[in-house]
Amino acid sequence: MENKISHTEHRDDTASKMGMWLFIFTELLLFGGLFIVYAVYRSKYSEDFHVAANQLNTFVGTINTIILLVSSMTVAMSVTALRTGNKSLTLKLLATTIFFAFLFLVNKYFEWGLKIDHHLYPGSELMLTLKRGELLFFGLYYFMTGLHALHIIVGMILLIVIYRKVQNGRLTKDDNALLENGGLYWHLVDLIWIFLFPLLYLIS
Numbered sequence: 001m002e003n004k005i006s007h008t009e010h011r012d013d014t015a016s017k018m019g020m021w022l023f024i025f026t027e028l029l030l031f032g033g034l035f036i037v038y039a040v041y042r043s044k045y046s047e048d049f050h051v052a053a054n055q056l057n058t059f060v061g062t063i064n065t066i067i068l069l070v071s072s073m074t075v076a077m078s079v080t081a082l083r084t085g086n087k088s089l090t091l092k093l094l095a096t097t098i099f100f101a102f103l104f105l106v107n108k109y110f111e112w113g114l115k116i117d118h119h120l121y122p123g124s125e126l127m128l129t130l131k132r133g134e135l136l137f138f139g140l141y142y143f144m145t146g147l148h149a150l151h152i153i154v155g156m157i158l159l160i161v162i163y164r165k166v167q168n169g170r171l172t173k174d175d176n177a178l179l180e181n182g183g184l185y186w187h188l189v190d191l192i193w194i195f196l197f198p199l200l201y202l203i204s
Contacts, residue, residue: 013177020181048133061201071100072190085173
């Protein structure tokens, strides 16, 4: 007699979502600490921060803000599309979100590239001639926007994995927790930028 062993995949969507919220909380603590550091140094070196902030490209920052807001909308729409079982629309919306994430990174690449061409990067001779407040501003600018860009890359990888799972039928309207968690992560990335943009580009 042939013995058959059946495997039942264990799913706990509630725990999965709680885990994602816990992760988001720790990320908010991390960036919250950086925002406090920024606020402390800004109050101490307000004039230097004003001079340094004027050297950032507000137009590029605005474009990237619009890109992230639209991508946040498309990822939310993809969650709704999957819940209704519209696989084709889900894939299109996820692909759009991934494209906007890539576009954000391209803009960031050119923005950083322009600064580096002008020798404004940590450790450069020009940076060492700046006042202490300006030096701190650019240090925070590179660290905070670099850390945010790293989150964008992680988000892109996560969304690509989700795209493949939806494409292969491994994520469906009855099993969509991973997409919901991916959407939450992407909203976090968007939220962090909403705070970074005015702090670095607008409040000068």
